[in-house]
Amino acid sequence: xxxxxxxxxxxxxxxxxxxxxxxxxxxxxxxxxxxxxxxxxxxxxxxxxxxxxxxxxxxxxxxxxxxxxxxxxxxxxxxxxxxxxxxxxxxxxxxxxxxxxxxxxxxxxxxxxxxxxxxxxxxxxxxxxxxxxxxxxxxxxxxxxxxxxxxxxxxxxxxxxxxxxxxxxxxxxxxxxxxxxxxxxxxxxxxxxxxxxxxxxxxxxxxxxxxxxxxxxxxxxxxxxxxxxxxxxxxxxxxxxxxxxxxxxxxxxxxxxxxxxxxxxxxxxxxxxxxxxxxxxxxxxxxxxxxxxxxxxxxxxxxxxxxxxxxxxxxxxxxxxxxxxxxxxxxxxxxxxxxxxxxxxxxxxxxxxxxxxxxxxxxxxxxxxxxxxxxxxxxxxxxxxxxxxxxxxxxxxxxxxxxxxxxxxxxxxxxxxxxxxxxxxxxxxxxxxxxxxxxxxxxxxxxxxxxxxxxxxxxxxxxxxxxxxxxxxxxxxxxxxxxxxxxxxxxxxxxxxxxxxxxxxxxxxxxxxxxxxxxxxxxxxxxxxxxxxxxxxxxxxxxxxxxxxxxxxxxxxxxxxxxxxxxxxxxxxxxxxxxxxxxxxxxxxxxxxxxxxxxxxxxxxxxxxxx
Amino acid sequence: xxxxxxxxxxxxxxxxxxxxxxxxxxxxxxxxxxxxxxxxxxxxxxxxxxxxxxxxxxxxxxxxxxxxxxxxxxxxxxxxxxxxxxxxxxxxxxxxxxxxxxxxxxxxxxxxxxxxxxxxxxxxxxxxxxxxxxxxxxxxxxxxxxxxxxxxxxxxxxxxxxxxxxxxxxxxxxxxxxxxxxxxxxxxxxxxxxxxxxxxxxxxxxxxxxxxxxxxxxxxxxxxxxxxxxxxxxxxxxxxxxxxxxxxxxxxxxxxxxxxxxxxxxxxxxxxxxxxxxxxxxxxxxxxxxxxxxxxxxxxxxxxxxxxxxxxx
Numbered sequence: 001x002x003x004x005x006x007x008x009x010x011x012x013x014x015x016x017x018x019x020x021x022x023x024x025x026x027x028x029x030x031x032x033x034x035x036x037x038x039x040x041x042x043x044x045x046x047x048x049x050x051x052x053x054x055x056x057x058x059x060x061x062x063x064x065x066x067x068x069x070x071x072x073x074x075x076x077x078x079x080x081x082x083x084x085x086x087x088x089x090x091x092x093x094x095x096x097x098x099x100x101x102x103x104x105x106x107x108x109x110x111x112x113x114x115x116x117x118x119x120x121x122x123x124x125x126x127x128x129x130x131x132x133x134x135x136x137x138x139x140x141x142x143x144x145x146x147x148x149x150x151x152x153x154x155x156x157x158x159x160x161x162x163x164x165x166x167x168x169x170x171x172x173x174x175x176x177x178x179x180x181x182x183x184x185x186x187x188x189x190x191x192x193x194x195x196x197x198x199x200x201x202x203x204x205x206x207x208x209x210x211x212x213x214x215x216x217x218x219x220x221x222x223x224x225x226x227x228x229x230x231x232x233x234x235x236x237x238x239x240x241x242x243x244x245x246x247x248x249x250x251x252x253x254x255x256x257x258x259x260x261x262x263x264x265x266x267x268x269x270x271x272x273x274x275x276x277x278x279x280x281x282x283x284x285x286x287x288x289x290x291x292x293x294x295x296x297x298x299x300x301x302x303x304x305x306x307x308x309x310x311x312x313x314x315x316x317x318x319x320x321x322x323x324x325x326x327x328x329x330x331x332x333x334x335x336x337x338x339x340x341x342x343x344x345x346x347x348x349x350x351x352x353x354x355x356x357x358x359x360x361x362x363x364x365x366x367x368x369x370x371x372x373x374x375x376x377x378x379x380x381x382x383x384x385x386x387x388x389x390x391x392x393x394x395x396x397x398x399x400x401x402x403x404x405x406x407x408x409x410x411x412x413x414x415x416x417x418x419x420x421x422x423x424x425x426x427x428x429x430x431x432x433x434x435x436x437x438x439x440x441x442x443x444x445x446x447x448x449x450x451x452x453x454x455x456x457x458x459x460x461x462x463x464x465x466x467x468x469x470x471x472x473x474x475x476x477x478x479x480x481x482x483x484x485x486x487x488x489x490x491x492x493x494x495x496x497x498x499x500x501x502x503x504x505x506x507x508x509x510x511x512x513x514x515x516x517x518x519x520x521x522x523x524x525x526x527x528x529x530x531x532x533x534x535x536x537x538x539x540x541x542x543x544x545x546x547x548x549x550x551x552x553x554x555x556x557x558x559x560x561x562x563x564x565x566x567x568x569x570x571x572x573x574x575x576x577x578x579x580x581x582x583x584x585x586x587x588x589x590x591x592x593x594x595x596x597x598x599x600x601x602x603x604x605x606x607x608x609x610x611x
Numbered sequence: 612x613x614x615x616x617x618x619x620x621x622x623x624x625x626x627x628x629x630x631x632x633x634x635x636x637x638x639x640x641x642x643x644x645x646x647x648x649x650x651x652x653x654x655x656x657x658x659x660x661x662x663x664x665x666x667x668x669x670x671x672x673x674x675x676x677x678x679x680x681x682x683x684x685x686x687x688x689x690x691x692x693x694x695x696x697x698x699x700x701x702x703x704x705x706x707x708x709x710x711x712x713x714x715x716x717x718x719x720x721x722x723x724x725x726x727x728x729x730x731x732x733x734x735x736x737x738x739x740x741x742x743x744x745x746x747x748x749x750x751x752x753x754x755x756x757x758x759x760x761x762x763x764x765x766x767x768x769x770x771x772x773x774x775x776x777x778x779x780x781x782x783x784x785x786x787x788x789x790x791x792x793x794x795x796x797x798x799x800x801x802x803x804x805x806x807x808x809x810x811x812x813x814x815x816x817x818x819x820x821x822x823x824x825x826x827x828x829x830x831x832x833x834x835x836x837x838x839x840x841x842x843x844x845x846x847x848x849x850x851x852x853x854x855x856x857x858x859x860x861x862x863x864x865x866x867x868x869x870x871x872x873x874x875x876x877x878x879x880x881x882x883x884x885x886x887x888x889x890x891x892x893x894x895x896x897x898x899x900x901x902x903x904x905x906x907x908x909x910x911x912x913x914x915x916x917x918x919x920x921x922x923x924x
Contacts, residue, residue: 073724086724490851
């Protein structure tokens with residue numbers, strides 16, 4: 001457990017992707033089975049322990065610490081798991097300060113050698129052996145079961161923790177957790193609490209963890225992704241294969257995830273080299289990309305799964321779609337498509353769909369008000385056939401036939417956009433409503449171009465698929481605050497909070513409307529960094545208050561994809577995907593945009609979506 | 612009477628200063644020859660009398676020359692701890708408990724979440740990182756008076772014998788430590804070294820410099836910070852630290868509480884830090900306690916001499 005804790009600890013601070021990979025791969029190399037497998041499971045979100053709730057952890061600490069001291073500490077640290085990990089009382093009676101004070105080396109200092117406080121403490125005042133605010137009474141109740149502290153039992157291994165938690169009942173959990181917390185060091189305690197409460201938040205995606213595992217055997221992460229649904233913790237077969245000790249594990253999963261094919265963003269210059277006749281165009285729908293897979297298990301029962309584009313199983317969030325994936329008379333299929341909310345046949349915007357994302361509990365009310373729908377782009381497998389090697393045009397023909405056969409209102413075909421020339425497509429993209437998208441045009445975020453002869457290849461192969469987004473919204477906003485970036489950017493002020501004008505109690509004032517930390521070139525970053533350093537009026541911790549007066553300040557042209565109402569922001573609006581598109585050195589701040597402009601945009605985006 | 616050379620305890624402009632020779636030397640290094648009207652050096656254990664009042668300096672184990680000051684009048688003894696730590700430190704005289712009636716304690720880490728582990732283990736973490744990333748430079752933020760020299764000494768104790776690089780702002784004070792017989796091995800200025808040559812090396816710098824333009828001369832630097840604050844993740848992340856090293860020159864919670872008990876003092880005055888929690892703890896132990904609420908004292912990082920002229924150098 002301590003080695004795993006050390007890994008989590010290090011990952012939590014490491015900003016760079018490649019360095020994270022190295023730390024992970026090094027861990028997988030140095031750690032034995034089955035610990036490393038459970039670590040991989042924890043990092044990919046394959047573990048969950050239903051009984052471990054924050055309330056339980058709070059109870060554990062309030063049994064052991066002065067509530068005032070706990071309160072002050074929690075206020076200071078701000079994170080429950082961390083506070084508990086740090087202040088968990090030591091069990092052993094002797095202090096674990098490992099090096100006693102050394103004898104003074106001669107020549108240095110000017111006084112006599114001292115006695116350590118601890119030694120003197122027992123000599124003079126004879127205080128209780130532990131300075132803990134309250135005696136660790138809960139630890140002593142267990143009496144006969146296990147002697148704690150005296151024999152210094154070794155800390156639990158990760159495997160011990162995982163296997164025990166899986167079988168442990170709710171009533172036994174607090175005592176077991178307390179025992180482990182006694183045995184672990186503080187990083188171990190922090191990791192344990194993060195692990196059991198499932199709130200890791202250390203910036204590691206499942207994909208990154210799998211890539212790190214693949215790197216162990218110089219394998220492609222796609223291969224791991226492909227076999228992943230068939231594997232289960234602690235992944236002994238996977239590691240055996242990665243280390244060249246056995247054959248590649250066969251994915252016996254009836255509903256495997258297939259790595260997704262992605263598109264490149266097209267630039268104006270690309271069109272000159274492309275022939276319109278080679279391509280088919282579709283709308284780019286502003287939903288979430290998913291893969292719907294159906295198959296039969298060994299007993300012939302139909303299984304259906306919904307995966308996110310990274311291969312995460314999201315079936316549980318969309319139970320209303322699952323029955324539509326049970327196609328009688330078909331042994332298996334895999335559809336690549338977009339998840340959308342449809343109301344009375346009309347596609348809703350992403351803002352509406354968002355209400356259905358990341359939900360643990362899906363209520364009947366939610367299902368009724370946000371009916372989910374699958375718009376099919378591609379057919380990757382049909383019965384026993386893997387269609388991915390076929391050209392797109394053939395897969396499309398099979399998809400059309402398949403959707404017809406399926407005949408389900410919840411699943412439909414992504415329509416194509418007819419065009420003969422790039423000019424025609426440009427016009428369609430500029431006005432989707434007139435070009436076939438009709439009333440659904442608000443949910444169109446651009447067009448997709450797919451080569452007629454393109455096979456379905458994982459990742460982002462060159463020249464096969466292109467995405468051509470609609471032009472983003474643009475506003476001119478004023479730079480208000482700047483913060484340092486992370487990693488390579490830690491010496492630059494690269495995170496910017498910007499605002500627009502509004503009429504407040506004190507007259508015209510700027511209200512923050514968003515934050516952006518990319519979109520600029522390296523040269524522009526240097527310029528803004530210099531501007532921030534020379535025009536800071538105040539500092540609040542890591543944040544610099546940058547001058548923003550009507551005649552003094554920097555105007556940023558900010559591009560963004562959409563707006564949503566947000567009670568969390570003072571301005572009441574939140575931007576989707578904001579980035580700096582230009583620096584407007586030429587523009588005085590007083591000429592920047594106003595909040596009313598954003599509110600108008602918001603009305604036109606969400607006017608029809610309020611639930 | 613000045614306990615030690617950190618700028619939140621030692622300021623220039625006093626009429627007369629009584630302090631250990633090291634503290635006086637450091638004040639002179641930082642503030643110039645005319646930092647005080649007159650100065651008088653006192654050794655640990657030496658007693659001075661002023662009328663009915665006896666004054667004695669005792670080692671505080673905080674930095675080189677740091678002292679607790681005991682003032683006794685008739686039957687009452689008051690000890691002002693200054694900053695102190697009861698953990699091992701190869702660069703200064705170990706802390707000594709001074710029995711007294713009133714103990715004025717610091718409280719920089721006066722919350723039970725602050726329990727500093729063994730500093731040698733933190734240095735091992737740093738060395739492991741240097742091994743893992745041999746093509747990157749490691750920048751260790753450390754207060755230039757005391758912490759930097761302790762980290763260097765700990766690195767040497769751990770067997771690291773390569774040259775260690777220094778930010779310009781800490782050269783003078785580090786050389787002063789060497790002149791007082793503290794063995795620190797080969798030290799080099801980071802200034803003027805080619806970027807590629809800094810791969811795989813360790814450089815000590817003031818905390819504020821580790822996130823400044825100055826860092827751009829290093830190859831893909833790993834930013835470390837040696838401080839007791841690094842116990843709390845949010846503190847480390849807020850500063851953009853990748854490798855937090857919990858190495859503190861202050862007593863941790865256990866050290867503060869054990870020391871308070873060991874002095875046998877019945878009354879505790881708390882200053883410089885998290886007073887509330889420590890005052891609360893004292894009261895639960897039946898000790899009279901109150902915060903001193905001094906304004907403008909605390910984290911010495913805030914008072915670190917600005918490395919501004921260093922930044923572009």
